[in-house]
Amino acid sequence: MELLEAVLSRTSKRDFMDKPVPKELIVQILSASLRAPSWANSQPWEIAVSTGKTSEFIKNSLYELAKNNTPINPDYPFSISRRLANANLSSTPINSDYPVPNTWPEKQEANMFETGKHRFEQLGIGREDAEKRREFALANYKFFNSQTAIFIYLEESLGVWSILDCGMLIQNILLAVHDSGLGACPQAYLVAYPDILRQAFGLPANKKFILGISIGYYKTDSKINDIKTFRNDFEDIVKFYD
């Protein structure tokens, strides 16, 4: 696939087949992705690939915690929009004293609201159907039925530039997965309870999780996998200065 074609056609997938991804393919995807640039080539990222029994442990543990409304404790605080939560568009189980600012600038909040609304319309899940919305949100913790997830983590003393570097790595991974004909979903939800991840991977407390990415063979006949999210108008974002 041509690079620009891959950039333009990639979308997040949220309905996978229960089928393992061959290790050689994961190695190929990650080897290429690790060519990402980073501050002074510091290469701050560390990666844990979860498959098999490890995935079962993580999925079951995260799912149980979330299902029981256990307050999240991510290493890097989530910025959850109260408006979206109230509209049942974000079902992360937040506790009322969650220590993050939960208002977003108007434009970003409108973008998130439209995206969430469109997603549930596509799924035919009504605004009042809190149970179905919650069920869909909880599917996050089961890797959307995939057997494989890639977790990105860092040593805790690394700062904001290293997080930016990891973003570049993550986009490489998403594009390389797409190029291989598989699907991926970057998921903050997967790092909502990072103690489970440290336990699963045998990591000390100073390793901090940024993001999980479910990857796998996705269902092509699934409505949720068919969503193409909108982008703001080019002219509203990009300004040229002669």
Ligand SMILES: Cc1cc2nc3c(=O)[nH]c(=O)nc-3n(C[C@H](O)[C@H](O)[C@H](O)COP(=O)(O)O)c2cc1C
């Ligand atoms: C940092 C980050 C965290 C995300 N967390 C989640 C998540 O927990 N669950 C989910 O379903 N999608 C998650 N997404 C996917 C976004 O919702 C998605 O990228 C966005 O709606 C744009 O859609 P697209 O990826 O199909 O272009 C996340 C994306 C990013 C970049």
